[in-house]
Amino acid sequence: MGRAEPLARNEAGIATAVASLKQLFEDRLQTGRSIREQHGHTTTWLENQPPDAVAFPETTEEVAEIVRICAAHKVPVIAFGVGSSLEGHVNAPAGGISVDFSRMNRILAVHPEDLDVVVQPGVTREDLNVHLRDKGLFFPIDPGANASLGGMAATRASGTNAVRYGTMKDNILALEAVMPDGTIIRTAQRAKKTSAGYDLTRLLVGSEGTLGLITEITLRLQGIPEAISAARCSFPSLDAACQAAMMTIQYGIPVARMELMDRLAVRAVNLHSKLDLHEEPLLLLEFHGSDAGVAEQAESFGAISEDVGGSGFEWTTSTEERNRLWKARHDFYWASLELRPGSTAVATDACVPISRLAECVTRAAAKAEELGILSPVVGHVGDGNFHMSPLIDRDDPVQLEKAEAYIDWLANLAISMDGTCTGEHGVGQGKKSFLTTEIGAALPYMKAIKAALDPDNIMNPGKVLPD
Amino acid sequence: MGRAEPLARNEAGIATAVASLKQLFEDRLQTGRSIREQHGHTTTWLENQPPDAVAFPETTEEVAEIVRICAAHKVPVIAFGVGSSLEGHVNAPAGGISVDFSRMNRILAVHPEDLDVVVQPGVTREDLNVHLRDKGLFFPIDPGANASLGGMAATRASGTNAVRYGTMKDNILALEAVMPDGTIIRTAQRAKKTSAGYDLTRLLVGSEGTLGLITEITLRLQGIPEAISAARCSFPSLDAACQAAMMTIQYGIPVARMELMDRLAVRAVNLHSKLDLHEEPLLLLEFHGSDAGVAEQAESFGAISEDVGGSGFEWTTSTEERNRLWKARHDFYWASLELRPGSTAVATDACVPISRLAECVTRAAAKAEELGILSPVVGHVGDGNFHMSPLIDRDDPVQLEKAEAYIDWLANLAISMDGTCTGEHGVGQGKKSFLTTEIGAALPYMKAIKAALDPDNIMNPGKVLPD
Numbered sequence: 001m002g003r004a005e006p007l008a009r010n011e012a013g014i015a016t017a018v019a020s021l022k023q024l025f026e027d028r029l030q031t032g033r034s035i036r037e038q039h040g041h042t043t044t045w046l047e048n049q050p051p052d053a054v055a056f057p058e059t060t061e062e063v064a065e066i067v068r069i070c071a072a073h074k075v076p077v078i079a080f081g082v083g084s085s086l087e088g089h090v091n092a093p094a095g096g097i098s099v100d101f102s103r104m105n106r107i108l109a110v111h112p113e114d115l116d117v118v119v120q121p122g123v124t125r126e127d128l129n130v131h132l133r134d135k136g137l138f139f140p141i142d143p144g145a146n147a148s149l150g151g152m153a154a155t156r157a158s159g160t161n162a163v164r165y166g167t168m169k170d171n172i173l174a175l176e177a178v179m180p181d182g183t184i185i186r187t188a189q190r191a192k193k194t195s196a197g198y199d200l201t202r203l204l205v206g207s208e209g210t211l212g213l214i215t216e217i218t219l220r221l222q223g224i225p226e227a228i229s230a231a232r233c234s235f236p237s238l239d240a241a242c243q244a245a246m247m248t249i250q251y252g253i254p255v256a257r258m259e260l261m262d263r264l265a266v267r268a269v270n271l272h273s274k275l276d277l278h279e280e281p282l283l284l285l286e287f288h289g290s291d292a293g294v295a296e297q298a299e300s301f302g303a304i305s306e307d308v309g310g311s312g313f314e315w316t317t318s319t320e321e322r323n324r325l326w327k328a329r330h331d332f333y334w335a336s337l338e339l340r341p342g343s344t345a346v347a348t349d350a351c352v353p354i355s356r357l358a359e360c361v362t363r364a365a366a367k368a369e370e371l372g373i374l375s376p377v378v379g380h381v382g383d384g385n386f387h388m389s390p391l392i393d394r395d396d397p398v399q400l401e402k403a404e405a406y407i408d409w410l411a412n413l414a415i416s417m418d419g420t421c422t423g424e425h426g427v428g429q430g431k432k433s434f435l436t437t438e439i440g441a442a443l444p445y446m447k448a449i450k451a452a453l454d455p456d457n458i459m460n461p462g463k464v465l466p467d
Numbered sequence: 468m469g470r471a472e473p474l475a476r477n478e479a480g481i482a483t484a485v486a487s488l489k490q491l492f493e494d495r496l497q498t499g500r501s502i503r504e505q506h507g508h509t510t511t512w513l514e515n516q517p518p519d520a521v522a523f524p525e526t527t528e529e530v531a532e533i534v535r536i537c538a539a540h541k542v543p544v545i546a547f548g549v550g551s552s553l554e555g556h557v558n559a560p561a562g563g564i565s566v567d568f569s570r571m572n573r574i575l576a577v578h579p580e581d582l583d584v585v586v587q588p589g590v591t592r593e594d595l596n597v598h599l600r601d602k603g604l605f606f607p608i609d610p611g612a613n614a615s616l617g618g619m620a621a622t623r624a625s626g627t628n629a630v631r632y633g634t635m636k637d638n639i640l641a642l643e644a645v646m647p648d649g650t651i652i653r654t655a656q657r658a659k660k661t662s663a664g665y666d667l668t669r670l671l672v673g674s675e676g677t678l679g680l681i682t683e684i685t686l687r688l689q690g691i692p693e694a695i696s697a698a699r700c701s702f703p704s705l706d707a708a709c710q711a712a713m714m715t716i717q718y719g720i721p722v723a724r725m726e727l728m729d730r731l732a733v734r735a736v737n738l739h740s741k742l743d744l745h746e747e748p749l750l751l752l753e754f755h756g757s758d759a760g761v762a763e764q765a766e767s768f769g770a771i772s773e774d775v776g777g778s779g780f781e782w783t784t785s786t787e788e789r790n791r792l793w794k795a796r797h798d799f800y801w802a803s804l805e806l807r808p809g810s811t812a813v814a815t816d817a818c819v820p821i822s823r824l825a826e827c828v829t830r831a832a833a834k835a836e837e838l839g840i841l842s843p844v845v846g847h848v849g850d851g852n853f854h855m856s857p858l859i860d861r862d863d864p865v866q867l868e869k870a871e872a873y874i875d876w877l878a879n880l881a882i883s884m885d886g887t888c889t890g891e892h893g894v895g896q897g898k899k900s901f902l903t904t905e906i907g908a909a910l911p912y913m914k915a916i917k918a919a920l921d922p923d924n925i926m927n928p929g930k931v932l933p934d
Contacts, residue, residue, distance in 0.1 A: 111822065156666070196901075198916060199666075438663055
């Protein structure tokens with residue numbers, strides 16, 4: 001369990017801060033073991049390191065008050081959205097206060113004419129999209145889980161349609177944040193673009209709560225497209241599937257989603273969902289645009305696929321048929337677990353230049369087989385990002401060790417291909433050690449920024465930056 | 468001339484650094500007055516503050532050597548691309564060494580399959596696009612001037628097609644930079660997305676050379692679209708033109724460019740270019756896509772325009788006709804100067820939420836008239852960004868004072884409308900004083916970052932951050 005080592009605790013400070021906060025927050029400060037454990041890491045294989053207390057603020061001013069108290073006593077502060085992060089981001093290796101944003105879940109202002117919305121960090125992406133639907137608008141970033149928008153901002157999340165709409169860094173106009181000294185700042189106003197000073201918005205996005213707590217987010221929105229089409233095609237090899245994906249991007253087809261599943265992933269959904277897909281690499285696509293546009297785009301993809309040996313090409317604009325075509329992808333997570341009943345899927349998140357993708361996925365699948373690890377693949381292939389999902393029994397130390405070795409090997413493979421060990425999951429505790437290889441010369445400057453803004457290292461200590 | 472105040476000079480340090488650099492760079496270190504003045508501010512109305520010497524490095528290692536020497540003697544280092552920036556960014560208010568990147572103008576690698584390119588900072592955007600043309604690729608950001616890509620990155624530039632392709636912050640995958648201590652770093656590898664640590668890429672983009680010198684840029688590219696259409700339409704009022712622009716965006720029409728010209732701007736080009744456009748607010752648009760797509764998009768815009776009272780709607784896909792339709796915009800700069808022969812156009816760069824644009828432009832035009840300043844308007848209206856261009860005689864102190872008062876008024880108006888004083892020109896010296904109003908609470912944290920990375924304040928001192 002090397003990825004989640006405990007850190008030294010400031011027992012006296014923690015006791016004082018918890019007592020002060022209890023007075024202020026009363027039953028909105030919880031210290032029961034079960035709730036504390038729910039606020040440590042609960043996903044994947046990393047150890048659970050619960051905080052000492054969980055606070056439920058309702059306003060930015062209350063968040064600032066928590067930070068000021070923790071700053072005064074040098075006590076860790078850890079932001080918590082819904083806890084769906086995968087790399088131990090919410091763990092409390094030195095103890096401290098978890099700040100649960102679930103009560104800061106108001107949509108503060110929708111500006112349809114400006115295509116933006118101002119939300120509190122506890123709003124989830126599904127709640128936001130339900131709220132926006134009757135205005136003809138939507139927020140496109142979809143990491144799979146119904147994550148909180150604050151958490152998605154803090155981890156620089158993306159997901160299936162980043163290929164068209166970008167990641168969280170591309171879809172945030174401005175933030176309000178509580179800085180490590182308890183000061184409330186705004187990083188920008190609401191204009192679509194600005195060149196007014198250092199980009200604190202992008203510095204906080206992806207900083208995983210180590211530089212400040214995000215208390216308000218101004219997000220860019222999109223109009224719900226007039227039409228959506230979906231397409232699906234099988235390929236004789238991963239290489240052919242990746243070729244089709246590359247050509248689709250290069251031809252400028254504005255694909256909204258483009259997901260890859262490997263043979264094993266297809267087999268898993270065939271078994272789980274009683275489908276009869278060819279057990280070959282599969283691409284699933286979605287297009288957004290006008291009626292004529294989405295038809296043209298799907299057909300252009302069909303022509304590309306045919307050129308590289310694709311088969312079983314189908315496309316549709318009907319909602320029901322779209323759901324049928326995409327069922328394989330939607331059912332993947334549960335289907336994959338059934339490949340090995342009782343197993344846990346370990347998260348990996350390699351992202352490489354798309355020209356290297358076929359080779360990277362092929363080698364990753366071969367290595368898993370060599371180690372005897374069952375590991376289906378899904379990928380956001382337009383971005384060169386894919387997730388091997390090694391299925392292991394967490395209680396078996398031999399398997400844990402193998403999985404850890406595999407994750408290390410894969411991270412280093414991606415880095416050696418000019419890619420990253422973490423395309424969209426963030427660093428947390430799990431990926432810290434790889435940053436030295438990936439961007440080592442830049443780390444002292446990241447550490448200098450951290451030290452300048454948070455000299456007592458109270459904001460989510462033990463995350464992002466390796467020692 | 469309050470915008471370009473001189474700062475205290477470290478005479479001894481400068482003399483020592485210049486002597487050391489002369490030994491190393493020989494005739495690639497220039498100290499003649501004319502060349503030094505060319506490397507101070509030469510655009511718009513701000514005073515020229517020349518550096519003490521101009522160095523012409525050819526490699527990243529040479530840039531690092533310059534910074535190490537300047538760091539050792541606490542001497543200012545000012546990056547210089549082509550000098551087209553508008554807010555005094557290249558001035559040397561405390562003297563020091565201008566680092567001219569014109570000899571670092573190589574395109575290091577094109578990766579067509581990944582849609583990216585690695586360039587040195589001295590490559591200009593036009594040179595890059597000439598190089599890419601026969602590969603079917605282009606780099607979309609177009610600020611008007613044939614700026615260097617390093618300068619565009621450093622100022623977070625954008626321009627006419629940011630509405631579709633974003634700004635420099637959205638189109639850079641990774642940077643190599645020389646930090647203030649002379650260390651060479653890379654901010655990221657070449658994957659399309661990453662969540663590996665703090666976003667130093669975006670921190671350096673827009674930092675105007677105050678945190679480090681950009682020595683290599685990995686840029687995202689686009690495929691040259693299969694088809695391009697252009698459209699033009701006149702409107703009875705600024706409000707109607709802005710309504711049409713807003714609706715075009717809201718309906719999800721993926722417009723590539725959408726430029727606004729006001730009555731005065733149209734009159735200027737009618738006079739200069741012998742056109743016979745209605746002297747009414749005008750929108751000019753460009754669409755990128757498939758043959759069918761760009762036709763559909765232009766026609767959709769036509770329908771929207773008709774709904775809000777537009778007239779004289781024309782569209783085309785022929786290159787020659789496109790140039791004819793857009794001639795008014797291309798000729799604008801020179802045409803505007805002829806409204807008042809001998810005048811200088813002062814740069815302004817307000818950017819507001821698009822819902823406030825009509826009101827902001829209308830009030831800005833009325834205020835100019837009230838002050839007796841001739842000031843045509845062009846705007847990147849899809850982003851809510853517009854440039855009033857007060858035409859003044861720089862040698863007339865009364866006019867200078869009026870222009871300065873107008874610029875202040877306009878910056879504050881944009882800020883009061885939840886916008887920014889600088890949408891794409893950057894801060895430099897000219898816009899520093901407005902940041903306090905715009906993002907005052909965030910400034911101490913920007914200053915803390917600056918102090919942490921550049922404790923001796925040698926990197927482009929006197930820029931971006933107000934005292």
